[in-house]
Amino acid sequence: MIRVGPKVVFRRFHSLVNPRQVVRIPLNIRAPLQSIQACQNKEQASLDEAPEEGKGRKKTGKKTKKKTVQGDEIDQFGDRGAKPDVEFTYFYQTLKDIVDQYPEDQYVVLIQVGSFYELYFQQAEKHASMLGLTLSKRVLKNHEIPFAGFPDYKLEKYLQIAFGQGLKAVVCDQQTTAQNVIVRPVTRLVTPGTIIDEALRDYHRTNYLLAIQFPADPFKKDALGQKIGMCWVDVGLSQFHVLETNMNELMANITRINPSEILIANDLDIDSLITGKWFPELGELKKYYISRYSLPSVSTPLLDFANRFSENKRLVQSRLDKLSQKEAGAAKVLLHYLNECLPFYKLSFDLPKRSLPNTLMHIDPRAAQDLELTETIVGGFRTGALASIIDKTCTVQGSRLLNTWLLSPSTDVEEIRKRQKYIEVFLNNHIFVQELIQLLRKTTDLGRIVRRADNKRADMGEYLELGHTIMIIDEIHKMVKDCPDKKLVNLVLPLFEKFKEYPALMSLSQSIINTINPQTLRVKIDTNRNDLEVLRKYWFLRPTASPKLAELRDKYDQLELRFQALIQQLSAKFEKCGYQGGFNLIRDPRTTDFVIDVRSSRKSFKSLVDNMDLQLRERTKSSAKFWTMEWQTLGTEMLFVEQEILREEERIISLIRDTLLSLSTELRQVAPIIEFLDVCSSFYLLAWEKGLVKPTVDRSTKFEIENGRHLVVEEGLRGRVTGVENFTANSCALDSGRGWVITGPNMGGKSTFLRQNALIAILAQIGSYVPATKAHIGIIDKVFTRVGASDNIFRHQSSFMVEMNETAIILRDSTERSLAIVDELGRGTSAVEGITIAYASLSHLVKNKNCKVLFATHFGPEIHKLMKDDKELERRTDFYQTTLTRIHDGDLPIDEKLIFDHKLIPGISSHSHAFEIAQLAGFPSDALELARKTYVKATSGLYKD
Ligand SMILES: Nc1ncnc2c1ncn2[C@@H]1O[C@H](COP(=O)(O)OP(=O)(O)OP(=O)(O)O)[C@@H](O)[C@H]1O
Ligand SMILES: [Mg+2]
Incomplete structure (x- = not known):
C-alpha cells in the first residue's frame, strides 16, 4: 500500500518486494554511468541535428516502411544480439543505452533534453499515460521513436507521481563539459531514502x-x-x-x-x-x-x-x-x-x-503499531495516533525530534528528569513560554538550509530565513538571561553555551540581513523569463550590499530615467503622427536587436513609417518592429549594466554562501537549541491544556498510576453524542512479577485500559507529563504488546500462528523491568486449549520472567479456577473487571439499556454480555434468539459428550 499525503510521498512503501525479481535485476547504476562517460567525447547531441547523426553509420540500404520501435523489440535486440532492422542515430543510441539499463516496471528514466525532461522508447510507452503525458513519436528516416516529455521545472511534480506508483526514478541531467560537449549522465537515482527534492519530503519526519x-x-x-x-x-x-x-x-x-x-x-x-x-x-x-x-x-x-x-x-x-x-x-x-x-x-x-541501545526503551515492532504511536493501524494515518494528539510543536525540526523521541523513549532517569524540569519551570512562566513560542514560530530548519546551500539549492528567501533564525536564537538567549525566574535562567541558559562561543554566526546573520532585499523576495520572480528581456525590475540584493553594487545600481537608475524619457519622447512623436496605440521597447529574441514593438492596424504603421525616422524591421498584420539608434544604444548600455549587477550579486551571494558553509558545523551545533526548546514547550502546552501531571520516574520497579487516561480515546469522546460524557479514569498498581487480569463485558474498556498504561509509560519516558492524577514509574526497559488476533497475510501465517509468534517473543525477551500488555490471548484457537495457553503464558511472565503484566481476557473465571493449584501465581495476580450498569428508561423490560461506565473494580466478570452487544449491533432477532437458547443448553450441560 502506498500512502501519498499532501507533502509526504514516500514514508513506508508497503508493497511487497518481489525478491526474485530484485535479485535478477540488481540495482546497478555504474553501468549506465560508465557507458555514458565513455561516449562523452563523441556526443554531439542536439535534438535538431540528432536524426542526421546516423549518416556516417552503416546503413541497411533497404527502404523500409516507417516502423515504431517498441520496447519489446529493443529488448530482443539487446538481449539476444539479433541485428535490428533499425539503426539509431548516435543521439538516440545513447538514450536507448540508458533506457535499456532500467526495467520499466521498476524505474522511470527521465532524460533532460534542453529545458525538458523526456521519456523515450519503452519508458515513454509504459509511463506516459501514468504520468498524464501525451505519447508522441519522433519520426526518423525509417522508424519512429516513442517519446513523451514535460518542462524541466515540473520535475518534482512528475517525480511525485512516479513515487506514488512505487517506481524509482533515474534522472539524467544535461550537462556541458569543459570541451563544450553535451552529455547526459545519470545524475541521480531517486529512491525513497535518497530524496532531495523538497516537494517530495516532509521535514516533520x-x-x-x-x-x-x-x-x-x-x-x-x-x-x-x-x-x-x-x-x-x-x-x-x-x-x-x-x-x-x-x-x-x-x-x-x-x-x-x-x-x-x-x-x-x-x-x-x-x-x-x-x-x-x-x-x-x-x-x-x-x-x-x-x-x-x-x-x-x-x-x-x-x-x-x-x-x-x-x-x-x-x-x-x-x-x-x-x-x-x-x-x-x-x-x-x-x-x-x-x-x-x-x-x-x-x-x-x-x-x-x-x-546506545541500553539508554533507550525497546519498543517491540508490534507494540509501536498496536499502540498507534505515530500512525494508526488502519490506514496508517497520523491523525488518530498518539503523535497527532501530543505534538504541539511549532517548527518542523521540533516535530521531527518529538517523533524520534516517541519511537525511542529514554531509560536514562537523569535525561528524563531534565526534560521534566523544563516543563515544570515553563508551567511557572506562562508569559515567557508564550513569547518563546511566538519566536520559535519564526525560525527555520537550519540543518536543512545548510545542506541546500552546500548544493547551491538554497534560494535567497532561505538565506534570509537562516539570517533571521540566528537573530531569533540571540533574542531567545537575551530573553532567557532577562527572565526574573532564576530557576528558569539556571536551567535554560546552559543551552546557549555553544551559541555564545560563535560570534561569527551573528555577523553572518547581520551580513545576510543587510544584503538580501526582503521586498523583492515577496515578488514572484518568473524564473523562466526570457534572458533577452531587458528591464529587470527586481534585484535580490540591497544596493548597500557592496560599493560596486551601489555604483552599478546608481548607474542603472540613471539609465532607467533615460529609458522613461525615451518612452515619453516616442509617445509624443507617435501622437504627432496620429498613432494612438501602445508600444514596448524590447530586445528582439530572434535578432537580439533592440526594437520598438508596436501592435496596431496597418494604417497606423504606415503613418509611423512615413512620418518618423524609424526603420521598419518586421511587419505582420497586427504588429510591427521598428529600430532606432537611440534605443539600440540605450538598450545595450542597460543590458550591460544589468549583467554587471547580476554578476556582482552572484559574487556577493557566493561570498555569503562560502561564509555560511565555513560555519556549517557551528550552525548544526546551535540548531538543536530550537528543536529542544520547541519540544519542551510542546510538552508544556500539552500538560497545561490536558491537565497532565509530573510522574515520579526512578530506578524502582514500581508502576503506579492513579486515575490514568487514554489521551487519544479521550480526545475521540470529546463532543460525541454518547451515553458517556467523559473518559472514565482508572488506576493501576503493578510491580515486577505481578499481573493484573482484567475481565469484563465486550466494549467495557479492557483494551483501552491496557493500552493507556503502556502509553503513560512511554509518555513518562520521553520526558512528558502524563494523563493521570499521580504516577510513579520505575524505568521500563521494554514494552511488549500482544493485542487482537490479526492475520498476517504477508507472512502466510494464520491468526493463531501470528499470535503464538508474538507471544513467544514476549515470553522470551521480557525482563523484570518490562511491561507486557496481553489482550485476549488464546482466542484464536479452541476454548480449552486457548485457556491453557493463556494461563501458561501469564504464569511464565509473572513467575519466571518477573515482569509487569496486564492481561485482558474473557476467560477470567477459568483462569482463576486454574490458579487454585498455584498459590504463588494466585498471590501475585489481581483480578479486576470493568463495570456495566443497566438502566430502565421506560416501563417495559425491553426498555432496559446497558451503560458501559468503563470503571475498573476488583473482581472477575463471568459475563461478557455478548448477546446485548450483538443486539446493539443489530443482530437479526431470530438469530439472537437461537443463540440465547443454545447458550442455555450449553451451560446446562446438555452438550457434554
Ligand atoms: N475508560 C473509558 N472511558 C470512556 N470510554 C471508554 C473507556 N474505555 C473504553 N471506552 C470506550 O469503549 C470503547 C470500547 O473499549 P474497548 O475496546 O477497550 O473495550 P473491550 O473491553 O476491550 O471490548 P472487547 O472485549 O470487545 O475487546 C472504546 O472505543 C471507547 O470508546
Ligand atoms: Mg478488547
Missing part, C-alpha cells in the same frame, strides 16, 4: 536510509548471537548514525529508526529473511521498502570517505577507525550507495554517532 550488515552466514543457528551492523542517515540532514545489534534486537531497532528504505546485501537469501521462515521477527521487514545492494568488486576503503564528513579529516578518520567491524561494514555500504545514487550531490555529515 525523518527520512532515513538504513544499511544493515548481517553476519557472513546469517542462516545458521549460531548466527543468532552474532553482531549485526546498522548505519543510517537522512540525506536532507547531517546526522550519521551507527549501531551494533543482534538478531533479537534488530526489529525493535528498525522500528525505532523507522527507515524509508533499507539496504540489504544482494547475496542474502531475501526469501528466508523477510518471510520470517528463518527468524520469525524478521517477517516485519516486509513492511519496509527494501533495496538490494552490494559493494562493487573494487570498493573504496571506508577511511577514504572522510571527505563526506564536515569535521577535519584526521578526526573523522579516527572516529571511523573506532567503529566496530559490522558498523564499519554497514557505513561503507551506505556511503557507496549514496555515491552511486547521488554522484553529484554534496553530502557532508557530522561525526558518526553511536546509538
Whole structure:
C-alpha cells in the first residue's frame, strides 16, 4: 500500500518486494554511468541535428516502411544480439543505452533534453499515460521513436507521481563539459531514502536510509548471537548514525529508526529473511521498502570517505577507525550507495554517532503499531495516533525530534528528569513560554538550509530565513538571561553555551540581513523569463550590499530615467503622427536587436513609417518592429549594466554562501537549541491544556498510576453524542512479577485500559507529563504488546500462528523491568486449549520472567479456577473487571439499556454480555434468539459428550 499525503510521498512503501525479481535485476547504476562517460567525447547531441547523426553509420540500404520501435523489440535486440532492422542515430543510441539499463516496471528514466525532461522508447510507452503525458513519436528516416516529455521545472511534480506508483526514478541531467560537449549522465537515482527534492519530503519526519550488515552466514543457528551492523542517515540532514545489534534486537531497532528504505546485501537469501521462515521477527521487514545492494568488486576503503564528513579529516578518520567491524561494514555500504545514487550531490555529515541501545526503551515492532504511536493501524494515518494528539510543536525540526523521541523513549532517569524540569519551570512562566513560542514560530530548519546551500539549492528567501533564525536564537538567549525566574535562567541558559562561543554566526546573520532585499523576495520572480528581456525590475540584493553594487545600481537608475524619457519622447512623436496605440521597447529574441514593438492596424504603421525616422524591421498584420539608434544604444548600455549587477550579486551571494558553509558545523551545533526548546514547550502546552501531571520516574520497579487516561480515546469522546460524557479514569498498581487480569463485558474498556498504561509509560519516558492524577514509574526497559488476533497475510501465517509468534517473543525477551500488555490471548484457537495457553503464558511472565503484566481476557473465571493449584501465581495476580450498569428508561423490560461506565473494580466478570452487544449491533432477532437458547443448553450441560 502506498500512502501519498499532501507533502509526504514516500514514508513506508508497503508493497511487497518481489525478491526474485530484485535479485535478477540488481540495482546497478555504474553501468549506465560508465557507458555514458565513455561516449562523452563523441556526443554531439542536439535534438535538431540528432536524426542526421546516423549518416556516417552503416546503413541497411533497404527502404523500409516507417516502423515504431517498441520496447519489446529493443529488448530482443539487446538481449539476444539479433541485428535490428533499425539503426539509431548516435543521439538516440545513447538514450536507448540508458533506457535499456532500467526495467520499466521498476524505474522511470527521465532524460533532460534542453529545458525538458523526456521519456523515450519503452519508458515513454509504459509511463506516459501514468504520468498524464501525451505519447508522441519522433519520426526518423525509417522508424519512429516513442517519446513523451514535460518542462524541466515540473520535475518534482512528475517525480511525485512516479513515487506514488512505487517506481524509482533515474534522472539524467544535461550537462556541458569543459570541451563544450553535451552529455547526459545519470545524475541521480531517486529512491525513497535518497530524496532531495523538497516537494517530495516532509521535514516533520525523518527520512532515513538504513544499511544493515548481517553476519557472513546469517542462516545458521549460531548466527543468532552474532553482531549485526546498522548505519543510517537522512540525506536532507547531517546526522550519521551507527549501531551494533543482534538478531533479537534488530526489529525493535528498525522500528525505532523507522527507515524509508533499507539496504540489504544482494547475496542474502531475501526469501528466508523477510518471510520470517528463518527468524520469525524478521517477517516485519516486509513492511519496509527494501533495496538490494552490494559493494562493487573494487570498493573504496571506508577511511577514504572522510571527505563526506564536515569535521577535519584526521578526526573523522579516527572516529571511523573506532567503529566496530559490522558498523564499519554497514557505513561503507551506505556511503557507496549514496555515491552511486547521488554522484553529484554534496553530502557532508557530522561525526558518526553511536546509538546506545541500553539508554533507550525497546519498543517491540508490534507494540509501536498496536499502540498507534505515530500512525494508526488502519490506514496508517497520523491523525488518530498518539503523535497527532501530543505534538504541539511549532517548527518542523521540533516535530521531527518529538517523533524520534516517541519511537525511542529514554531509560536514562537523569535525561528524563531534565526534560521534566523544563516543563515544570515553563508551567511557572506562562508569559515567557508564550513569547518563546511566538519566536520559535519564526525560525527555520537550519540543518536543512545548510545542506541546500552546500548544493547551491538554497534560494535567497532561505538565506534570509537562516539570517533571521540566528537573530531569533540571540533574542531567545537575551530573553532567557532577562527572565526574573532564576530557576528558569539556571536551567535554560546552559543551552546557549555553544551559541555564545560563535560570534561569527551573528555577523553572518547581520551580513545576510543587510544584503538580501526582503521586498523583492515577496515578488514572484518568473524564473523562466526570457534572458533577452531587458528591464529587470527586481534585484535580490540591497544596493548597500557592496560599493560596486551601489555604483552599478546608481548607474542603472540613471539609465532607467533615460529609458522613461525615451518612452515619453516616442509617445509624443507617435501622437504627432496620429498613432494612438501602445508600444514596448524590447530586445528582439530572434535578432537580439533592440526594437520598438508596436501592435496596431496597418494604417497606423504606415503613418509611423512615413512620418518618423524609424526603420521598419518586421511587419505582420497586427504588429510591427521598428529600430532606432537611440534605443539600440540605450538598450545595450542597460543590458550591460544589468549583467554587471547580476554578476556582482552572484559574487556577493557566493561570498555569503562560502561564509555560511565555513560555519556549517557551528550552525548544526546551535540548531538543536530550537528543536529542544520547541519540544519542551510542546510538552508544556500539552500538560497545561490536558491537565497532565509530573510522574515520579526512578530506578524502582514500581508502576503506579492513579486515575490514568487514554489521551487519544479521550480526545475521540470529546463532543460525541454518547451515553458517556467523559473518559472514565482508572488506576493501576503493578510491580515486577505481578499481573493484573482484567475481565469484563465486550466494549467495557479492557483494551483501552491496557493500552493507556503502556502509553503513560512511554509518555513518562520521553520526558512528558502524563494523563493521570499521580504516577510513579520505575524505568521500563521494554514494552511488549500482544493485542487482537490479526492475520498476517504477508507472512502466510494464520491468526493463531501470528499470535503464538508474538507471544513467544514476549515470553522470551521480557525482563523484570518490562511491561507486557496481553489482550485476549488464546482466542484464536479452541476454548480449552486457548485457556491453557493463556494461563501458561501469564504464569511464565509473572513467575519466571518477573515482569509487569496486564492481561485482558474473557476467560477470567477459568483462569482463576486454574490458579487454585498455584498459590504463588494466585498471590501475585489481581483480578479486576470493568463495570456495566443497566438502566430502565421506560416501563417495559425491553426498555432496559446497558451503560458501559468503563470503571475498573476488583473482581472477575463471568459475563461478557455478548448477546446485548450483538443486539446493539443489530443482530437479526431470530438469530439472537437461537443463540440465547443454545447458550442455555450449553451451560446446562446438555452438550457434554
Ligand atoms: N475508560 C473509558 N472511558 C470512556 N470510554 C471508554 C473507556 N474505555 C473504553 N471506552 C470506550 O469503549 C470503547 C470500547 O473499549 P474497548 O475496546 O477497550 O473495550 P473491550 O473491553 O476491550 O471490548 P472487547 O472485549 O470487545 O475487546 C472504546 O472505543 C471507547 O470508546
Ligand atoms: Mg478488547
